[in-house]
Amino acid sequence: xxxxxxxxxxxxxxxxxxxxxxxLLNILRFIExxxxxxxxxxxxxxxxxxxxxxxxxxxxxxxxxKDHFDFKNLAKEALKRGILSEKEYLLxx
Numbered sequence: 266x267x268x269x270x271x272x273x274x275x276x277x278x279x280x281x282x283x284x285x286x287x288x289l290l291n292i293l294r295f296i297e298x299x300x301x302x303x304x305x306x307x308x309x310x311x312x313x314x315x316x317x318x319x320x321x322x323x324x325x326x327x328x329x330x331k332d333h334f335d336f337k338n339l340a341k342e343a344l345k346r347g348i349l350s351e352k353e354y355l356l357x358x
Contacts, residue, residue, distance in 0.1 A: 300330040
């Protein structure tokens with residue numbers, strides 16, 4: 266099951282149902298823009314020794330970006346509130 270909260274830039278977790286309508290719509294637009302542009306995710310970690318450090322990058326675009334940001338459930342929340350029509354929902358998801 267996917268997360269049901271949005272993590273803000275400052276690390277605050279806001280439940281989908283507590284997002285303000287404008288914020289929810291802005292999030293949807295942000296995700297759509299990033300799906301078009303693509304994003305690069307960076308992962309890294311290690312243990313006690315510098316030789317154990319690792320780093321990887323992964324480039325996502327299109328539907329993979331939408332999946333990463335849980336676009337479908339965010340859009341469902343907008344549909345439930347009536348700020349997206351059924352047609353808009355189907356076109357965007």
